[in-house]
Amino acid sequence: MLRRLIVAVAVAVVAAHASDARACGCFAQPSTATPVVQAGERILFAHEADEVVAYIQIKYQGKADEFGWLVPLPSVPTLSLGTDELFTMLDSATQPQYQQTFTQNFCGGYGGGGTGCAFTLGGGANASAGGNYYAGDMGVAAYTDMAAGGVVVQQASLGPYDYAVLHADDETAMLQWLDDNHYFVPAGTMDAVQPYIHPGAYFLALKLRGGESAGDITPVVLRYASDLPMIPITLTQVGAIDNMGVLVWVAGEARAVPHNYYHVVVDDLPVWFTLSSPSGYNNALIDAVHEAPGKHGFITQYAGSSRLVRNRLVYPGRFGNLDTLRAQSTPSDYLRYLRGNGFTFDGTLISILSRYIPEPAELVAQGVPLNVFYQSYDSYAGYTDGNDDGGVPIDMPFDPSALTDEIDLRVVQPTLAADAIFSAHPYLTRMYTALSPKDMTIDPVFSTNADLGDVPLLHTATVTTPCVGQPWMATGDGFEVQYDNGLPPNLNLPASLRVELVRDAGQPETVTDNTQAIKAALGPVDHGHAANNSDDSSGCGCTIGRRRVQSNVAMLFSACAMLLVARTLRRRRRRG
Amino acid sequence: MKLSCAIALAVAAAFAAAGCAAPPPPPPTTTTPITSTPATLSILGYSDGQEVALVEGAQGGFHVWMQWAVANLAPATVTLERTAHRVSDGAVVLVYRGDVDVGAPGDDGSWSAPSPIPMFMCPSPIGIGVIDVPIDYTLRLLGDGDVELARADITLIPECPDDQRDFCTRICTG
Numbered sequence: 066m067l068r069r070l071i072v073a074v075a076v077a078v079v080a081a082h083a084s085d086a087r088a089c090g091c092f093a094q095p096s097t098a099t100p101v102v103q104a105g106e107r108i109l110f111a112h113e114a115d116e117v118v119a120y121i122q123i124k125y126q127g128k129a130d131e132f133g134w135l136v137p138l139p140s141v142p143t144l145s146l147g148t149d150e151l152f153t154m155l156d157s158a159t160q161p162q163y164q165q166t167f168t169q170n171f172c173g174g175y176g177g178g179g180t181g182c183a184f185t186l187g188g189g190a191n192a193s194a195g196g197n198y199y200a201g202d203m204g205v206a207a208y209t210d211m212a213a214g215g216v217v218v219q220q221a222s223l224g225p226y227d228y229a230v231l232h233a234d235d236e237t238a239m240l241q242w243l244d245d246n247h248y249f250v251p252a253g254t255m256d257a258v259q260p261y262i263h264p265g266a267y268f269l270a271l272k273l274r275g276g277e278s279a280g281d282i283t284p285v286v287l288r289y290a291s292d293l294p295m296i297p298i299t300l301t302q303v304g305a306i307d308n309m310g311v312l313v314w315v316a317g318e319a320r321a322v323p324h325n326y327y328h329v330v331v332d333d334l335p336v337w338f339t340l341s342s343p344s345g346y347n348n349a350l351i352d353a354v355h356e357a358p359g360k361h362g363f364i365t366q367y368a369g370s371s372r373l374v375r376n377r378l379v380y381p382g383r384f385g386n387l388d389t390l391r392a393q394s395t396p397s398d399y400l401r402y403l404r405g406n407g408f409t410f411d412g413t414l415i416s417i418l419s420r421y422i423p424e425p426a427e428l429v430a431q432g433v434p435l436n437v438f439y440q441s442y443d444s445y446a447g448y449t450d451g452n453d454d455g456g457v458p459i460d461m462p463f464d465p466s467a468l469t470d471e472i473d474l475r476v477v478q479p480t481l482a483a484d485a486i487f488s489a490h491p492y493l494t495r496m497y498t499a500l501s502p503k504d505m506t507i508d509p510v511f512s513t514n515a516d517l518g519d520v521p522l523l524h525t526a527t528v529t530t531p532c533v534g535q536p537w538m539a540t541g542d543g544f545e546v547q548y549d550n551g552l553p554p555n556l557n558l559p560a561s562l563r564v565e566l567v568r569d570a571g572q573p574e575t576v577t578d579n580t581q582a583i584k585a586a587l588g589p590v591d592h593g594h595a596a597n598n599s600d601d602s603s604g605c606g607c608t609i610g611r612r613r614v615q616s617n618v619a620m621l622f623s624a625c626a627m628l629l630v631a632r633t634l635r636r637r638r639r640r641g
Numbered sequence: 642m643k644l645s646c647a648i649a650l651a652v653a654a655a656f657a658a659a660g661c662a663a664p665p666p667p668p669p670t671t672t673t674p675i676t677s678t679p680a681t682l683s684i685l686g687y688s689d690g691q692e693v694a695l696v697e698g699a700q701g702g703f704h705v706w707m708q709w710a711v712a713n714l715a716p717a718t719v720t721l722e723r724t725a726h727r728v729s730d731g732a733v734v735l736v737y738r739g740d741v742d743v744g745a746p747g748d749d750g751s752w753s754a755p756s757p758i759p760m761f762m763c764p765s766p767i768g769i770g771v772i773d774v775p776i777d778y779t780l781r782l783l784g785d786g787d788v789e790l791a792r793a794d795i796t797l798i799p800e801c802p803d804d805q806r807d808f809c810t811r812i813c814t815g
Contacts, residue, residue, distance in 0.1 A: 292737055299701065325766055568733040
């Protein structure tokens, strides 16, 4: 009952924003929940020529000098810098959307002699994201201090990193190098490393350069000769946490599939029932993955055209003209140019800015965050009047040329390169899994299957409240469930709809199909009774022309909302 | 004669590729029928039914490495499709496509790939063991519209390398 009351009140809120109406009933825009998953690893794979291109977002919290990263590779990689914005965009643009529509049948008639007033109202709630942080994402946490040796193939610096490519064909030499260079090797690491010690194999070791902070850790782009992209999850187990989320995007010519993991199709009902819980969606996915044998399963959250993400990172005018940026003579003008030309003040940019336009100690002491300082620089520039009091001199000297070079290297070029991935590859697949260290026993490999269809982002359900009887929900995948006292029932449902084997060609092979078990658990659904004159096929009370609805929309929806509230209260009083 | 025919075909192909209407065919100057030799794809270094040791991939996998060559194919960028099926039940082990730049033929009339290509075997798909069983390997060169230009098949029996037998067995038996 409380939920219904909330729904009714919500109608009024939504009504104020309604911009469309149809001939039948009172409609408000259904709102859409885009529940998020918690991912400890985010990776974008693409294949270009004979190379796998892997964009890897490294998540790390800790001391900068304790950051280390070790990745096994089949060939000597080419390294470049990525951008966090890529993952922010990908995560946002490819999040599944759960669109819930509430239909409320009126029984007393409203307007125009109709019999009902159907509402569509968005339900659900956004879940909040929580990050899982751990040291040594996709690798082993280590203390690094590089030194050349026979095992070292290549050493160089890139942006905030020093890195070395190591031969992995001699276990003794490899271990010696790790020891000589003060790599911290947690217990169990040696067993985890063992499968990757092969003649002709390599390890990439990465650390932050001196003077860099943990905030400088930016995504890394690896290019290496290989056919099928793979995540060395076995090695990750050393630094992983329970149910660590792994989000994988694959840009290619066709839908990507887990080559050696099960494919799990989520049962959406538990998702619908827990949308309002911050961790509900994430837990539903974890439960679904756990129903795959060995807990080795990937869920496809999106599969379709890469148009969805094309030109989102780079659009006409973005980044302006770097020569013009270099010519800005004051920090104020420089920052204004950044703000006015689409630069995102994310961790990477802020970290760069902090070295060229440092926040004065006085403001640091006051706890002014760096992002606030740069976004509101002009306000702070007028805050003090000199150099000697720690304030912000308006004409603070800085080197716009060097600053622009670094921004070009670490922000502009990586963003352009990332955007180009989606122009070059017509198809994008997003997959998710959650793995605990004890289950990280097989490295997932991804291939493609051109015979499979798309997986849309949008999931739909309609909750209908009849004039007499309990509401029921009809989901887009064909299930109906009766509500219990106006609330979703508390049922013990499978978390997965199906567990499948998806090959490189052909249709999925079903391992487990829970459709009948779900239907049995849901039981029959009573659709209740319509209004007393529901046989009127016109059936809708608010048959108001579009023009009128648009001009009177707020009043109309408010009126409908009040009716709902009144009816709800009446029922409560009767029951009370 | 052959050269002039080839030039005529190339001109026609260029027009077709450019989306232009082909010019009217020139009057025949000879009665010799135009024939073209189909491209021939060869898998080198193996014989049909041979047992082959899987080779470790650096990221913890095992592959069959395959050298190939093609004859009678003009230099072009074409698609190389590699597939592998288990003979006993036709189960799909691998389907992979990638572009390859076929270069000019050598003195023997064929062009050889600069290095062997991996046929990704392991980790094998769930439920599909690939060790000590015959596997059909197929290479196909595909042109525009996936038109098959050449094809080669071979059946091999992958085996785990002795020094990695336990690990190999674990990830190659589905």
